[in-house]
Amino acid sequence: MARRSFDDGSSAVPPALPGEVERVVVVGAGIAGLTVANALTSAGVDCVVVEARDRIGGRLHTVEVGGHVADLGGAWIHHPEDGNVLAGWVDLAGVPWIVDPTGTRFTGADLGEHRRLSDAELEHVGYGVFDPLGQAFAAELAAGGRDRSVAAVVDEYLATYGPEDGERERLRQLMAAAVEQDGAGPLDGISARWALTEDMFVGDVVDNVPIGGYRTVLAPLAGASEVRLRRPVRRITQTATGVQVDGDDWSESGSHVVVTVPLGVLKAGAIAFSPPLPAERSEVIDRTGFGTMEKVFLAFEEPFWRAADPGLSHAVIYPADRAQAATWTWDFGLAPVMMFLVAHSAVEAMRRDPRAWAVEQLEALYGGPLPAGPVDVRATDWAHDERALGAYAHVRPGESSADFALLGEPVGRIAFAGEHTTVGRAGYADGAMETGLREAKRLLRRGSVELTAPDVVS
């Protein structure tokens, strides 16, 4: 066993919950719930995890497509530097990983013009495109400007000093792709203050990828914890002395409960709280954004595109319908699998026929019919997955990222964790893990907690 101390980015002890901590019920076996359970179990506190699905991991879900590893949810460990707790865990657990090898080289194709794009036409590709926009908008806010949607800010920017027509439309599609993918929502439904000045387009983007997929990260995290699968929680009842967590034909009681279900599940009211959550909490749940982002995977016998042009491993593809965001493709070089990231506004078109949709894009990049068809195809549908009902959280125009902190505030003996309960790293797997550490600290009344990893089997 390997053990190490972790905190959530702060050594402060969060305010304690009422009552002695005797037995904790954790609702949800995603990375947030498994982190709480690992820390409590490591500290010798009685704890059980109840999970609705027949597997652990939640929105981190590794499957096989064509016999190769594919992560249907999170795939990257984003920003692994600077004390990222997930990178620390991967290190402790001995999980093999690589730096995303796609680097800065891109190719691109325009489906409207049926052609590959030149390097000059692709020169706007990259997060650097947001720098002037973010700076201008920050200055506008500082001067008393109000928050708007990213769409409003981007359209104003492009109208005043965007490039020529065709290029302008592509630049908008590219910006939509970046914001919609990172925020999981529509361009006109995401706060510009949050997206452009606070969230993802700040700092360099460096990403790691676990070689065997996220399951190699989560299996050791579940470790020695007691996890009960196929236990959808319907009701959480809080009394003066404890909590009761009920499913249809089972029940767990404890001194405290940690709720880690996705915001989409809370919005849908899938869990009844007794007494009901305070009205202010229900309002925050309602107003916080939670939209979609999907993926399509094509698996082939051979990665023929690498020999044709290594740049094809990483591309940006512009749909003919300019209202749709661009698609990004990724090939980590680990398997003959091409991954397509489908932003909010492109999801509907993809859904009609994911295979034909993805093949058309790859053909446009390849410059003609593919030498062989895919041997397997997989498209996600997080939006309709009843245990997620979306991809991850964002801030809507005019709202505040402080709402994420409110969503993480306890209500009596009920604590809350999950990617939607952190201000700094909302939406990210490491952010979700940090919230699990925060709630473990709260329950254990410590400034840091220990996580335990089983011995690495080589």
Ligand SMILES: Cc1cc2nc3c(=O)[nH]c(=O)nc-3n(C[C@H](O)[C@H](O)[C@H](O)COP(=O)(O)OP(=O)(O)OC[C@H]3O[C@@H](n4cnc5c(N)ncnc54)[C@H](O)[C@@H]3O)c2cc1C
């Ligand atoms: C397509 C996609 C791509 C992503 N890419 C990345 C990435 O590359 N890097 C990154 O850092 N993040 C990424 N993310 C985000 C990341 O996956 C999440 O932030 C993280 O997994 C959330 O963890 P969590 O524990 O908060 O929630 P979850 O993983 O959703 O865990 C919550 C658990 O609660 C369970 N549950 C739901 N309802 C009930 C109920 N009634 N009773 C009991 N259990 C219930 C769910 O089944 C689930 O297991 C991506 C997400 C998606 C969807």
